Amino acid sequence: MRRAIEAWLRLAAGRIHEHAPELSALDAAIGDGDHGTNLDRGFGAIVATLDEGTIPTTDSDLDDAVVTLRTAGKRLISTVGGAAGPLYGTAFLRASAALAAAGDAAPGAKFVAALDAAVGGISGLGKATAGEKTMLDALIPALDAARSALAAGAESGAVLGAAADAAAAGAAATIPLLATKGRASYLGERSIGHQDPGATSAALLLRALADAAGPDPAG
Amino acid sequence: MRRAIEAWLRLAAGRIHEHAPELSALDAAIGDGDHGTNLDRGFGAIVATLDEGTIPTTDSDLDDAVVTLRTAGKRLISTVGGAAGPLYGTAFLRASAALAAAGDAAPGAKFVAALDAAVGGISGLGKATAGEKTMLDALIPALDAARSALAAGAESGAVLGAAADAAAAGAAATIPLLATKGRASYLGERSIGHQDPGATSAALLLRALADAAGPDPAG
């Protein structure tokens, strides 16, 4: 599982790097134009840490996965800055803790537990709820979809796919929303008509997760 | 004669105002872009003083002409600033003194004496000679032409016309010159290929003089 997480983090870093200009451009429209650069710096730092090979391994794959995810969260907090740094960082820390707590649940259930914790961490720290035009508007639909898929007996790949699809739809659905949290809220009505950069990056991360786990990681 | 000088000053003010953008544009190319504005301010001040009617008159028309020209010179010094203010102002003061000294010479001879004094004032103060790409490159040819016309027995209108023509030609002939005085000299070789703004305004002033004295002051 540590390897799967590491694969995801590396794939996510690549996707973020590739889409950084687009994320920053979305942020320029309703924020300050740094979201792509910020996340790129953070995921670059995660990859550098992975490359160093300094994250300790044990004989428990779950423990190693938990530590890897926690390290990634700390790296995000230490390097991203802005709103997204603490929010994504906290999300990763909470997901890591949830993973540890989930023990030997099935992969799909573990994912749902981790995503649930991540969403809780973000909404707790950022004091935001659904519909405020933030990353939560990708993540909450993703959580709902994943939960439904799991309840419907889907296997883990399908659960991840459902989450990624819902996140992408959720991100697109932020366009007509009025921002009431974060920098975009300063614009009032003028925030309407633009896709939220944080929701967009959240969808990218979940798509990378589905792809990293799926048959075609390059997809 | 006072009336002729006043008519000239008013016509000159109008021409300067009309050509101010062009003069400033010439100055922008090889200087700092203010020559038109500066002269426009100065000649506007002269006209305002004329309008006030505060220049004392006596029963000597020559004295009145001398005072009018001297007042104009002082106004230029007090209001134009830059290089052109002291130079034109001094030229007017010297011309005024030369006029007084010329006593009852013929109009053409008086003009030559005044222009000669003006040129001497400018070159003395500005330490410039012919060919340095300054107003002198309009005024010195004008002086030469006026002197020749006078020597050839031309009447005053023709003398003024010869001066105006030579000044215009002299201004145009500054284009290929390398500036070695004033702001344009900072450009070195890059000053070549542009017409000198001061030479251009000098030609305007002499054209206005010929026109004011001639049969068609609007020409």
Next chain:
Amino acid sequence: METVIDRKVHAMKKLINRVEDIVPEALQGLGAAHPDVVKIDLPNSNVLRAGGPKAGKVALVSGGGSGHEPLHGGFVGLGMLDAACAGAIFTSPVPDQMEAATRAVDGGAGVLHIVKNYTGDVLNFQLAAELVAGEIEVATVVTNDDVAVQDSLYTAGRRGVGGTVLLEKIAGAHAEAGGSLADVTATAVKVNANARSMGLALTSGIVPAAGTPNFDLGDDEVEVGIGIHGEPGRRREKLAPVSDLAEWLVGPIVDDLALKRGDSVLAFVNGMGGTPLIELYVAYNSVATILSGKGISIGRSLVGSYITSLEMAGFSVTLLRLDDDLVRWWDAPVHTAALRWAV
């Protein structure tokens, strides 16, 4: 002749080397130019007061994204900040550097975190305070003086802008004079409660990593109610004489502070980075005329580019309602790279 679209995108032309080196090189430049005032902690991207920490003095730490110079690093020194954390351009610094700064300047009397109200800054400082909890007493004041933003359920709250500069000076003076953490915090809160700001832009700055302006304005347009991060403002207007522009800024501030005839204020006219001083003095003249028309007297003033947004052209107005205490702290000695008097 063809019609050319009115909105011209200004090219990025900056005095920089590599984009990623701007912040560290600017910090090194600050340190080299003012070795008597600051020392630079380059690994943490922090500016520290030279000769610190001061035992027994409450320490002031602020910070935020870069691109607002001289804020905050230019305000480190005697009578003002003890440390400033520099983030990437327009990006809040991270908790690690805030923690390092807090530890570096703590003189045993507690540390005040001065945080401009932006989600990123607030969250990162919050995590930083957690990192030293139990070891160093930390108080936090969040500045939110920008009247361009409605302070409502529908926004992240008002932004911290020009009032932050005044707060850092005044709270810094109180700390230098030996005020306790509670006292200094109370003074800081008082400044924030009595200061309001609003700004407008004639042009947008260019975030180096992006390379293009954050918003495009027509040749005859101004963006009213901008912040300091290149965010678009609340509305767009036609360019007008600065006496009108000043009205647009002063009016809402006076209303929001409920200033009345006879009140005395500190009037701060701030340039956004690309506006030359001659224009700021013309703008200040308009502001002074408007205030005098309202019977509000200017007890103290500050004119200059102190909280900027890269090379953005434009200005902001901050008014701080004065009382004797605030005047006394304002006049107290200060020796930083950007503000210096009485020492």
Next chain:
Amino acid sequence: METVIDRKVHAMKKLINRVEDIVPEALQGLGAAHPDVVKIDLPNSNVLRAGGPKAGKVALVSGGGSGHEPLHGGFVGLGMLDAACAGAIFTSPVPDQMEAATRAVDGGAGVLHIVKNYTGDVLNFQLAAELVAGEIEVATVVTNDDVAVQDSLYTAGRRGVGGTVLLEKIAGAHAEAGGSLADVTATAVKVNANARSMGLALTSGIVPAAGTPNFDLGDDEVEVGIGIHGEPGRRREKLAPVSDLAEWLVGPIVDDLALKRGDSVLAFVNGMGGTPLIELYVAYNSVATILSGKGISIGRSLVGSYITSLEMAGFSVTLLRLDDDLVRWWDAPVHTAALRWAV
């Protein structure tokens, strides 16, 4: 897609009311913001030191076109200038106002005219000195520190630029300390002899009366060797990292001053008006690195926009070879709108 011509003409966007009111309104703004430091003689467009004239003190008068703020009006006050004459934008003031300033500040010990070497400034100050000849003892120092101009028979001589700021500070300190007219003049001449400057522009400023940039630069071009009046420079180059740009400026200065290993200088990195402080500190870092590579030590420094050219983006470097006297006068108290320390 169509090809668009690379040279973009920037629109004039300024914080002004009527073009003809810019200078008087800026003066009034300066006066309103600093009533303790200056008083404004509006009819003469002069800035006078508050509380002057000082009996028995040599008075310093400078002046020049407007558009270079804070030069010169921002340098009026204790330890620096006694009066500054403000001309129209980029146009030398006229003899009348110089005469009025000279008469207003004369304290009986003589008056030093500090004139930047431009034909207009020199001629107008010359006429002004004639107007008070026999009544007030006037000495004149003409600054000509710009190495971008060849000082030869083929030019009007080197321009006075950044060195003028340092000269006004240092000669002002000597005058404040009671130096005679001859002594203060000698100090001024010494500063001019030991100071050299060079500047470059990333963009052109816009003269308000003209409304369009004085020169157009491509998006990737810099104008090297510019003055402060929007004149084009000596050559045009491709935009390069600031470490290269700094080389282009520092190299000729060091050569011209014949600075050698072990010399100590005051390094002044000056913004042209539209350049934000973060870039100036990056530039200063490059300048400091270059000098340290040559074994030249920086004894004192100044970083900021002190002699500007409207909203021009760019910077200039001035180096002044220091000795103990110059350091002492530099460190002496100064209290002006733009420079203040030790008081």
